[in-house]
Amino acid sequence: MYHKILFSILILYTSFSFAQREVWEDSTSWIKEKKYETLKLYVIGEKKPFTGYTKRFENNSIVKHLYKNGKSDGCWSTYYIDGKIKEKGYYNMQNDYEGEYKKYHPNGNIMIEGKYKNNKKDGAWFYFDENGKIVEGGHYFNDEKQGIWRFWNENGIMYYEEIFQNGELKSMIFYNNEDDTPLVPNIDK
Structure with missing residues (x-):
């Protein structure tokens, strides 16, 4: 019986000593x-x-x-x-910020998801509403928007695109929510 008690105390001590x-x-x-x-x-x-x-x-x-x-x-x-x-x-x-980053709404649903590299946004970034539906997404390179950024409405339908080059907005495309055809094709800035 003495050995069982001693063994139990030893197990408890070691488990607490390695806890963070x-x-x-x-x-x-x-x-x-x-x-x-x-x-x-x-x-x-x-x-x-x-x-x-x-x-x-x-x-x-x-x-x-x-x-x-x-x-x-x-x-x-x-x-x-x-x-x-x-x-x-x-x-x-x-x-510096490095790697995966996530931010959540107070209800627990994801709000923002992306990655950092050397304290700058880099790679795919996505933004979500309080219900967890995507509202915006695109890529960053060296903390600047790059390529195509897409925007979705509350029904999950893409309605708008922005095209960036080296962080500068080059063009915008608005879509018809019925059939995804451009309403105003390629408005250059």
């Missing part, structure tokens, strides 16, 4: 390490760099950010006050 911690950012401090001249995050009063999630209030939201050994691990997320996810994305080592 969550602290409020106001209980942390950035310390410059002389050896590497880099800043690392520490919990005030502790000697080891922080590993886990920090939380802070920002613009009526709760922001969570993951750190490993005092350095940003890249993953961050923002929550509405009611606890529902608002945004999530990633940072690179320079603290």
Whole structure:
């Protein structure tokens, strides 16, 4: 019986010691390490760099950010006050946006979906209404709209296109909602 109790305590201890911690950012401090001249995050009063999630209030939201050994691990997320996810994305080592980005409506449906590269919008980006229906979509390159951007109405029917070159609007096409034929073909700017 003694061995079973000891074994149970040992299992509980190891499971808690590997769990990630969550602290409020106001209980942390950035310390410059002389050896590497880099800043690392520490919990005030502790000697080891922080590993886990920090939380802070920002613009009526709760922001969570993951750190490993005092350095940003890249993953961050923002929550509405009611606890529902608002945004999530990633940072690179320079603290620039990098990779997949998503933003959600308060009802939990997706609002925006896209990717960043070196802190700039890059690749396909899509925008959705509160019901989760697509309303706009296209591509970015180096934070500028590129190529064809399409727009849909509340019934999911495409009604409009914009054509961009190097971030500059070159032409627009409006469509007949009945049969997708252009109403006003290729209005050049």
